[in-house]
Amino acid sequence: MTSSSSARRTTIIDVARAASVSRQTVSNVINSPERVAPETLARVQAEIDRLGFRPSRAAQSLKQERAGAWGLELNSAGFGRLGAILDIFLIELTTGAAERGSHVVPFTAADSAAPLPAYERLVASRVADGFVLTDTRRDDPRPAWLEAHHVPYAAFGRVWDDPGITSWVDVDGASGVEAAVHHLAGQGYERIGYLGWPEGSPVGDDRRSGWVRATTDLGLANPEWQARSTQSLPSACRAAAGLLDLLGRGAAIVCASDTLALGAWRVLLERGLEPGVDIGLVCFDDTDIAEALDLSSLHQPLDRVADRVLHLLATGPDPRDPAGGLLLPPELVVRSSSKPAGNRTTRKEK
Template sequence: MTDSSGSAAGRSASTRATLGSVAAMAGVSKQTVSNVINSPQMVREDTAAKVLAAIEVLGYRPNRAGAQLRTRRSRVLGLRVQNRFADAVFDRFLHALTDAAGALDYRLMLYTAADDTAEIKAYDELIDRWDIDGFVLTGTHPGDERTSYLSRTGVPCVTFGRPWDDSGHHPWVDVDGAGGTRAATEHLISQGHRRIGFLGWPDSSGVGGDRLAGWAAALTAADLPLLEPSRAVNDAGQGRSAAAELLDAAGPTAIVCASDVLALGAMSEIAFRGKKVGEDIAVIGFDDTDIAEVSGLTSLAQPLVDVAAHSARLIAALLESGSAGPPEQVLLAPELVIRPSSSTPPH
């Protein structure tokens, strides 16, 4: 049964679209249809538009098995799943990247590895057994050897996170952590806070160091004291202990945190001491997770949909066009979402 529009939704499986039926509807040759799908740069824009319109109406889906034989590409990207701490940011990025890659006709294959060394060992097997075209890497850090290995072996990759060793051999997308924490600290200064602490990650974290730098820059520009930062891994319980040390040692009226998880720990410690978050001590997190929304926590929202879209675009460009010119670098600004935890001037 067909509907009046002739759309794919209204056709039965027995009338499955073919390369020939698309060519007939668009009034072009089968080779032109193939070029639009596989080498669009070879086709005039008006002709490509007619072919794409016919593909949409007929619901045509290219034969990927045949395309693999011709192009020697699987259109599959590898992404490592890390399972160290609960990571709502990675989960949201994964969903967004799945959508963004799918829009470009790529699929993701997830894999696990205990550490970077194990991940590097996994690359060859993934490529040999599953014909992975390229990789999207996350969790970049100082001393990261993964991108160097892939560059030496000629395997395309893009990273969510800049290379902290200043290597320039691959494209990357990142969120401006320093710009975000600077904006958060400036917000607290505008509220009247003068003793603003920082609850961050261990020194080995490049991302954590970047976020700490923004806090320090805002305080330096305002000629305010740099209180000794307190540090913890991304765990609420350890964040609470680190927050207790910061409160005891420095007596801040506000705390900027490297993540919402650490901020949750700080909020727990403040409440335990009989004080009110936002009224007695302000707290700002980073990532704008569900934790922030339900707890009234001011936080910096990462534009993860945009990160995913750029990541998919960059790896697709490498695979389809090759590397022409220096690798593209995309740095996106987070958005400060103000909630009650920082909206009241200090007493």
């Protein structure tokens, strides 16, 4: 505030002097105001505002022996990829953490196959009190390591290896896809196929199970009507093309991701078919791709996931709720790609 470059930052002692109280009282005004007499409170608060005082995070951390920050690994698998939702999750997490007086410290693992040293560093230097895990997978070494070292953590994504671990939040892919199938059936589609990922990915298998369940319930099941593809677009196009050959016009497809849907969308365009008119299309993740292409999509409630993850970190897993983590249902955002099947206009074939 002063122009002098040697201006010392204002400390709690400056405030104490200005308000003629002890430093402890100033500390109480900030941390437990109910212990301070009303008129003292007002006087001290006024000085705090006047001087623009904020407690030094470093001093607090040192004394309280907690960093007030949660680590978040940025692995390039989940970030910056087409259809990534983790950047949105990061924003929600950052905002939510700020509301609770904490920060998020992103970090990268030098060797993404062996991430533990990076976690160890942050714990040992007390930069992070705990971690938010994303991209949980089978044989994930992180939960066990964190448990063993008594480091708090909460995962966005199920901890697949150990059903006893309950400190996770996930989006219910199966019930989301189920809802999508029911939606499409309600719109009049009778042949509903599924474009998913290769078998073995827990997330993919979960989403696929929703398709199996819903089509079975509705009496529309046909195990032939599915295709598998990696997240690469050429692969998605090939798979979508094959699936479309099987299903024919007037059918619908549920896709396990927006990227797969982009592949399907491309094939439709190449064949002169219009999404929502000639073929119903619903996809998962509701990234900006879905919005841009006006595709119906299952929206992941990332704000609620972030909120719950932070809650878990702050309080630990709820012992009264030993059944498991929390599954949040995604919300189906209906756009033009799943218009009622009856709306089909006549169009020249292929």
